[in-house]
Amino acid sequence: MPGTLDLLILKTLSRQTLHGYGIAQQIKLTSNDVLEVEEGSLYPALQRLELKRLVQSEWRMTPQNRRARFYELSAAGRERLVAAEADFDRLVSAVQRVLRPA
């Protein structure tokens, strides 16, 4: 869904620190396979979020003993998440009012 990728990533990271691949899996899982984040969207998005200091990352090893870059939500990221959730609700409500006026 266009415009919601940052929100989805931030929300996923608010539950657990994860690497990129895991974030994509989580989003797919919790959305019941409806949302599938392509790698070409995911990694640039993570880089943008890190540039904005909403997440920070470091190389670690996965439980499967594979090297991966883990992303953690920053304090600013948490604030942004709250705002982004509110924005999303506000916009969805507005669109729904146009689709189904009272």
Place this chain on the structure above:
Amino acid sequence: MPGTLDLLILKTLSRQTLHGYGIAQQIKLTSNDVLEVEEGSLYPALQRLELKRLVQSEWRMTPQNRRARFYELSAAGRERLVAAEADFDRLVSAVQRVLRPA
């Protein structure tokens, strides 16, 4: 809201044939001033929709005696609207599942 402009336009036109300016006013009105469609977004969108034969247009005079291009939903446009509404609901539900898992 990114990705929803075509949907909003098609829905608005499904209620009445309108000119561009009127479409923008209607969307603003029914969304309670939350959604404001800029002209630079609106007119290209209308041209795209006409290219895809989802709407058709002609010059007419408004009740205020001003020349304006009126857009009417085509049969294909009605079909697309139904599909777009379903897609929107499906995607919004999916995002909401990620935001607030059961």
Place this chain on the structure above:
DNA sequence: AATCTATGCATAGAATTTCTTTGTATGGCA
């Protein structure tokens, strides 16, 4: 008569986001 405001269409250019494609690399399993 001149000016202002609202109406109305349109394009050019930029910015942003997303997707497609491609490349690299490795762990585990058959």
Place this chain on the structure above:
DNA sequence: TGCCATACAAAGAAATTCTATGCATAGATT
């Protein structure tokens, strides 16, 4: 040994949206 799943990343294209600008006219105001 070869394959599959995991994992990151960049390059380039495509699509959408916004900003800014321009043109034009009706009606109201001054």
